[in-house]
Amino acid sequence: MKKPLLSVVVHLLHLALFLLAMLLLQPCVVLAIMSTPSSLAAGDSLKPPNYVTSPSGDFAFGFRALPDSNASSSSSFLLAIWFRFDPGRVVWFAADAGSGSAVVAGGQSVLSLSTTGQLSLANPGTSNAWTPYTDASQNYGSLLVLRDTGNLQFLGPDGKTVVWESFGHPTDTLLPGQLMAPGTLLRSRASDTNFSSGRFIFIVQKDGNIVMYRTDLPGSGPTAPINAYWSSGTCCVGNTTLYFDAELVGHLYYRLTDGTSRNLTAPQPVPSAGSRFFYQHATLDPDGILRVYILPNNTGDRNGNATWSVVNPPVPSDGCQVVTNSWRGMCGPNSYCVYDADNRLDCECLGGYTFLHTQFRYEGCAPAFLQDTCDDGKSSHSSEFKLVELPNTYWANPIFYEQHKSITAEQCQDLCLHNCLCAAALFDGSSNSCLEAAMLTTGWQQNGTSMRTLVKVRIKGPPAVILPYAVIAGLGMLLFATACILLVHCYITNKKETNRKYLSATVFTRKELRRATNGFSKLLGQGGFGKVYHGIVKSLEAHDVAVKELRSADEYQEMEFENEVQSIGRIHHRNLVRMVGYCKEGVHRMLVFEFMPGGSLGDVLFKPSGERPSWSWRAEAAIAIARGLEYLHYGCTSQIVHCDIKPDNILLDDRRIPKITDFGIARLLDGDKLKQTITHVRGTLGYLAPEWFSGERKVDSKVDVFSFGVVLLEMICCRKYPPPPPAPADDGGQDGSRCSDDDGDDSEDLGMPVTLRAWVSDLVREGDVGRAVQGDKEALQDLERVERFARIAIWCVQGEPSMRPTMRSVVWMMEGTMEVDPLPADDPPAPRVHDFPAAAAST
Known part of the structure; x- marks a missing residue:
């Protein structure tokens, strides 16, 4: 009988240990749930600026603010994949099927995977802005997942079949393990920060040839042979496939139909650790060159400042000297190709010339002076011009109309100066030949060339024609006199109004x-x-x-x-x-x-019916209020501290746009004096920072940050901070009555300001922030932003002013352009006015 009893005791001990282990592991389970997801399931959606990450955390997919947008108020986003530690490295983006330009999403756009299995990006007021497939009726899925390779896969109803993947639809970049089948192409961007379609494509043609084309030149379509500037020379050998080798570093190769392989870029010698210790990508850059970039994955900087290295000679390797089959260079007329500080191709103008378009320097240049002309019947205006030498440049295809042989450099210059059709002269010292050119094209910087470039520039203007200028001057004087009369008339008639x-x-x-x-x-x-x-x-x-x-x-x-x-x-x-x-x-x-017809924020948040406004409106309204406070602190000539931020001092216009009112307590700070000693403390005690009640009673803009944190907690939870205890009898009744008439309900818990803050803080730490918005379906679907806002609010209501962020940092954190720091390890509740009865009595 003893053995069965002993066995029962042992089983009970095992069960107790198992239950204890489950309780200890519960925080780990919560943290796992809180981690950023790597997929979207049927019924899920994604809104700016949110994103998902790959399991390793190396890649992110979602909404990324356009680089040329104002970071503090981003309203334009890409739907893209990027290296999470370096947001500037976008490796794929949703593009228009026709133009190849990026699809731009707005702040209210939604990427959704419907319960019926259809994936689409929708912008407000429009139909689907982007969908990954062309025939929606034949493509349904159940899961959108981002792999550790950077490949975004849309899986079928069985969760295994790949319906669509980003690796099969590259934009301008390849990643290790990715291949380009026949008919696949890369298209360059307009610039590193402009995701519109650029002027170069790299295509694996179905005839077996791999070709790079310029698409901004005339011709029968973007792949006209005369516009090609590089090819693999494998035409007409059947299907060719390009591979990015995932096992080696910097290795791109293509395999022909007969099974033979050829290197596009040679593998790099690296330690035996291999490619798994490097991040890699190959990109068709905006200058038309395909480059392979690598970064050791043990690099310490993971804040967007990582320095990538270019390995292997780029494709094509001759850079500036690349020309198309029609002898078009990389730069337009009257400009020549150079290398910038990053070894990218750039264009420069001839001396005395300016760019046609400063943002698109490759379009060429035009003279910034009046060129020589033959319209007056004279063949020469040599006294008005001189030739300026442009050293170390070579021109492969100048537009010339006359060539001279067996001639000296001085004779070449004299011929061009005395010829009204000559814009520049090219003298070749090796053959003593001279070209008189009307325009210079297809040029590049080249050291050691025997060609001398002599540009014709104006040194003085043509003879003045007096009569037209006299007429113009007379008209100008008449207009000036008329304007003066009108100004005097306006001044006299408006003087009375001006005095008001x-x-x-x-x-x-x-x-x-x-x-x-x-x-x-x-x-x-x-x-x-x-x-x-x-x-x-x-x-x-x-x-x-x-x-x-x-x-x-x-x-x-x-x-x-x-x-x-x-x-x-x-x-x-x-x-x-x-x-x-x-x-x-x-x-x-x-x-x-x-007049603000929409009432106050308090009226909307704390309706007697218990109805709460939508989470999307509360979130946008909170950001708007933060921007208003930021303007008071940084946008005025002298900094303005409001001192009385609370829901009753935030009003709504007819479109429910929140606006801060009641600056009666605000003080203008003189110059760069960031703090001042105030003489009167006014406002609602439940929203005042602890420093109002310190011995010296010195305050600065951080008191507004504290009050905003209280309001933000109320907007997140739709829970009202109750009024503070009534002021002592010797207060005179002024402030006490004013602070208490916000809410006359004595049933409120007077300790709620501390409790609400501590409660939300505990929920954030435990990974259960959803309880703060329980019953709010929309907020529960946007828990990442709810948690971010809650963390910001907790930082704002720190008792020590130096620990609170500035309102500028608050705006950036709320907009998602700045990370929110983890909550402090030792985070006691901020002292409130309820903890300072003596101070409250003295005021």
């Missing part, structure tokens, strides 16, 4: 504002600083206004009124309420603002 302007704000009388508000009858709201009325002013473009009547009993009214007039009157920003006028008459002080 102050800092771009209209001056109103109290009688005008009483009439506009119908005797101050329609009260919009009131607070500790005064009452706000709705009014109609027909003299303004937007008739509806909000008139804020300041309380004359306020001992600080005069100073704060002047502050509002001087600061708000000069501010114009999409996310700030604009002040359109003011009244300063006797003891009366009033401010006139544009």
Whole structure:
């Protein structure tokens, strides 16, 4: 009987150990769930700026902000694959099937894999902007997965069959393990940052030849033989396939129909470790050259500053000296090919010439002076020109009309100077020959050449023709006199209106504002600083206004009124309420603002019905509010600290665009003085930073960062920070009553400001941030952004001001252009006003 009992005890111990192990492993399971996904399943979607990563984390696929966009307000994205540690290295992008240019997605675009198995990118207001296949009726899948090779695969319903893959549809880049079957091509970009279709293609033709073409030249189609500038010379041998060898470094080769292989680029000698210790890609660069780039994968820098090396001679290897079958060079007329600092091909103009298009230098150059002409019947204007030598240049195909042999360099120069048709002279010292050219084409920089390039440039203007200039001068004087008369007239007629302007704000009388508000009858709201009325002013473009009547009993009214007039009157920003006028008459002080019909942010977030606004609107509104605060801190002549950021001071216009109002507490900071000693603490205690209650009571722009963090937590969770405890009796009742009339519900937990912050912080650390938006389906589908915003909010409400980010950094982090640091290891809740009863009493 003892053995069965012992056996039962042993089994129970094993079961207990198993359950304990499962509990210990639970955080690991949560972290695994929190990791960035490497695939999209049926029913999933992806929105900017989100992306998925390969299992190794080396590659990313998703929405990447266009490099030439403003990083702080990106609204244009590529749907692309890139090296995750170097976002500038895009190796594939969704392209238009016709032009080959990148498909540009907007901030509201969505890549979705429907439950029926169709994959597509949709832009708002348009049909599908991109789909990976041409016949949607025959291609359905269940999973979109990014492999560690950088290959994006769309798998069929069985989860195994590859319906479509990026390796089969390259853009301008090849990765190790990728091949180019007959008929496949690479197309260069317009530039490194411009993803429009470039002017070069690299194609594996079905006749067995591998050819590189220029597509910007006249001819019968982009693959006209006269526009080819390189080929493998394997025409008419049957199918040829190009391979990027994944086992070696820098090795591209092609295999012919008979099974023989030839190197396009030779493999590089590397240590025995092999290719697995290198990142590689081969790209048809915007200058028309195919280069293989490598980077050791143990490079320490993984912040987009990695330095890639070019291995092997590029294809073609003769670079600037490449010409098409029609003898067209890499640069246009009157320009020549050079190598830039990165050994890329570039173009330079002849002396005295300028580029036709500075962004597309390869189009050629034109003279920046009046060229010689034969229109006046003279064959020579030699006194007006000289020849300037351009050293170390060679011209393979100049457009010349006359050639001279057995001639000296001086004679060659003299012939060109005295010939009105000559734009440049080429003298060959090895054969003593001279070419008089009307235009120079197909040139490049070349040391040691025997050719001397002599460019004809103007040194003085042609003889003046007096009569036309006299007529023009007379007309100019007449127009000038007429303009002066009109200006004087406008000045006299508008002098009265000009006197009514102050800092771009209209001056109103109290009688005008009483009439506009119908005797101050329609009260919009009131607070500790005064009452706000709705009014109609027909003299303004937007008739509806909000008139804020300041309380004359306020001992600080005069100073704060002047502050509002001087600061708000000069501010114009999409996310700030604009002040359109003011009244300063006797003891009366009033401010006139544009009317915000949408109510306040608090009205929208905390409806009595419990209905919450959509997550997409809350996220965009939070970014807009952050941009408004950033403008106050960095966009004004003198920095402005708001000091009273809360939902009731964020209003919505008729399109529900949020705008920050109530700058009555804000102070203009003089010059680069980033902090000032304030004399009065005003605002809602539940949103004030702890430094308001420190002994010295010094504040700077970081108090706005703290208040914004509180508002951001409310916008994420749709939970209202409750009012602080009522002020002590000796406070005079001014601030206490003002702070408490935000919400009169005594059932709220007075410790909630600390609890909400600590609660969200714990959820982030435990990988369970979804609980903060429980019941919000849209937010639950965008948990990556929810978590990012939550981390930002927690950093904003740090008790130590130096640990809080600036509003500029907050904007960048919210837009996804700047990484959010992990939460600090020791993260106690920030001290709140509830922890400072003595300080609250003293204020």
